[in-house]
Amino acid sequence: MQTMAWIILVAIIVVLALGGWLARKRWVERSRAAEAREAKFVAQLAPMPPGAAQAAPAMAAALRKDPGSLPQQKLLFEAAAKAAEAGEPVLSIQLYARLLARYPDSGFAGQVRAAVEVQKKKLAKG
Secondary structure, three states: OHHHHHHHHHHHHHHHHHHHHHHHHHHHHHHHHHHHHHHHHHHHHOOOOOOHHHHHHHHHHHHHHOOOOHHHHHHHHHHHHHHHHOOOHHHHHHHHHHHHHHOOOOOOHHHHHHHHHHHHHHHHHO
């Protein structure tokens, strides 16, 4: 009788743990979807940068070659931009160089080259 009670207790704990795991998994998926919708909405509201119209055909061509590379390109670009904002021109230049080395025909190439020139000037002044 006592063995049966322990088996039932373990089964209840397993079911609760599984339910909690599934609920958390759904919550994470919903959060990611909400963040993606928010980012898309904010991107629609933001004005288009001057070089974006010229970069669109090059980015489309790069995406046809490797459709999964855009998130990595964007992450590298944003990380380099944040390093530049933080006053780290060397790190920024290294990240921009890594972006150009991995994705030479990236749609961000024009913006990256211009940003590298700005960072080189900051580095020469400092």
